[in-house]
Amino acid sequence: MSECGCGGDPKEIRNIPTELRFGDRIGALKVRLGIGRDSYKIPPGLYSVGTPNGTSPVFVSANYKLTFDSLRKELGGLDCYILILDTKGINVWCAAGKGTFGTEELVNRIAKTGLSEVVSHRDLILPQLGAPGMCAHEVKRRSGFNVIYGPVRASDIKKFLAAGMEATPEMRTVKFTARDRTVLTPMEFIPGMKLSMLVFGMLFLANFIAKEPFGTHDLYIYLGAVIVGTVITPILLPIIPVSAFSLKGWILGVCWTAYAVWAYGWLPDDLLTAFGYLLVLPSLSAFFAMNFTGASTYTSFSGVIREMRMAVPIIFVTIAVGAVLLFIGRVI
Amino acid sequence: MRYLKNVVTLELNTDKCLGCGRCWEVCPHGVFEPDDMKARIKDRDKCMECGACAKNCPLNAISVKSGVGCATAIIKGMLTGKEPSCGCSDSDCC
Structure with missing residues (x-):
């Protein structure tokens, strides 16, 4: 139980670094080669980066470690929270398609982590590719939190914040480069x-x-x-x-x-x-x-x-x- | 990059639309655009049927038959008689 984080205090906020270590990179390489890719999970819950306070932004993501790593490495120098949903160790896009990155899990996770007492604002930044699983107006109705869809790529997060949480059409478009x-x-x-x-x-x-x-x-x-x-x-x-x-x-x-x-x-x-x-x-x-x-x-x-x-x-x-x-x- | 033409099931009911802008916000392929305080389908063939627009439309003005656009999953679905789903594991941890 404890290794998947289900046994601990659901309201515990774990502070995490934004630099990836050697082990993280090896892990990513193994996933790409198909070694142990189905058991690469992190515990769901609330995480913090830097020293956030009640007005700091909250990013929502999936509990696939590759997803978590590609998000946190873009958050260097920021003070913020990350709310990790239990997507059964699957990335945001696939989990949204299955519905595990979805309204139900988000609303429940907000309640379990006591997020409304941690932050004073009511805005959540979701990756845009999570939208197929989410019903933004339902989340608002059931939890009081507004869903703001952020950029597709985590690497655009700082630009997105600097523009007052506005994503450009370019940030909203999925690419498929060589x-x-x-x-x-x-x-x-x-x-x-x-x-x-x-x-x-x-x-x-x-x-x-x-x-x-x-x-x-x-x-x-x-x-x-x-x-x-x-x-x-x-x-x-x-x-x-x-x-x-x-x-x-x-x-x-x-x-x-x-x-x-x-x-x-x-x-x-x-x-x-x-x-x-x-x-x-x-x-x-x-x-x-x-x-x-x-x-x-x-x-x-x-x-x-x-x-x-x-x-x-x-x-x-x-x-x-x-x-x-x-x-x-x-x-x- | 473009896939097959005239096959996508995306439909927008402009009578219901109030132009809130959620659909063009969530679409990963820029299928929608604003047009006279309403949404308009700009490029239907670019739609990948992910369903984000329909799910996030507060007025249920959009319909699309979404599913896993993956041949392997569809073949598996045909063989097992189940709904096509990704190969990724579904194992529960707790």
Whole structure:
């Protein structure tokens, strides 16, 4: 109980530093690589930065440590409070989508921490990306606190405060820069490789009876297709001139596969293998690229559904037909 | 960056709108703009259906079918018959 902070005094205010330590950075790196990312929580409750008083601003955030770190490192030199909601260790945006960063939890957390006795004003600054979970007018009605939506990025907080708690349209807009996309790619590639273990297992078994066993060239062409779908397509996302993610991945997948079947000599020497791969691998890249819709910051639910209705049957059929060609060409 | 066109479910009922400005405040893609003391949808195709505007509209003037725009989650939802939700863990700590 005590490690999640549920056992302690809910009204305790913990003072926290704004500098990240080495351990915090290592923790962030591990999360990006998918190590222990589901248990990276901090206890919900009220925290303080500097020496705040009753008129100091209150920021509301989630109890995912990566979120907490990226907020507190932007608060250096300020005196303020941070109200951490229990979002089950999930970031603000995802928790808002699930409703755990929501009206109910905020109203309850205000009551539990006794916030109305800690500060004399009635303003809360919420990250704008928490808005899908919050009902600002309900929070006001039930707790008396006004919700002010701050900037999307914590790095704009000081500018936001300096402008009298006004966010510019630029601060309100979500971006998806090359850097944003790149840091997300390990969490596309690693699960992709886990799925690929299944494929490697099948090829290993096939090699016992294969007339042309699968070798290093097969490994490279396959790995290339996974990397195209999980890493290259996300990084090049805006410059591939189509809008559906699967099509973006498929186009790059065709380029890679066509090059590799020629470079490894299957084209023109082994047409079954060449066309087998040309059917299977671009579709595999397309599948992985389509999964990146989950990480992207601009795809809509209805759009993804429409894309999947088109793409999933095509991916399924091409992979099945291509696998049959490979089986005929290499195994029997 | 733009996704598929003419697919978004966002609707604004201007008769109910009193122009409080919450929708253009919370929208992460600048879909709304003020127009003659009311909100107006400036660019519907930019909407990612997060639902922030509908949830924060005090007059219920906005509707949008929001959900997880994530293929993996949707496939999982189809396979398990549950509502699509993110891969992130839901484990309770207390």
